[in-house]
Amino acid sequence: MALPSGFEQEYRFAYALPEACLKAHEVRHEGLLPRPFCLARDPAGDATILLTSASRALLLYTEDVRHCHQFDDLFAHMLARKLACLLAAPLLKSNSQKIAELEQLYSASLPQARQSDASERRPLPLPDSWLQAR
Secondary structure, eight states, X not given: OOXXXXXTTTOOEEEEOOTXXXXXXXXXXXXXXXXXXXXXXXXXSSSEEEEESOTTEEEXXXXXXXXXXXXXXXXXXXXXXXXXXXXXHHHTTTOHHHHXXXXXXXXXXXXHHHHHHHHHTSOOOOOOHHHHHO
16 A cells, blocks of 8 residues: 655555554554554545554554444443443432442453453464374
């Protein structure tokens, strides 16, 4: 993809953003080292592109997931508790104890949801060729 004019000095590569990308958080070269990046319009002005100096860029981004069946159970549970906190505050103006209780339930669900998320990122072990030959 061609770099837009004016960015040639700072960046060497331009990439198309993933289709459902809501926010770009970080670019890493080969998935390891963080690299500076910038979002700009492509030369035709049709789409937003990612500019960086990483030749093999990995983008960490927030994706718009439109199908809630893709959420794991722990994330859905944690999200429900967060929404309860946000919605209850205006409704329970005089009951700060109940709001604090809801926030405590939400906070208690975070570690388990984060642990589950971290375990999903583990690479699968490579199959043992010796065992497969048997």
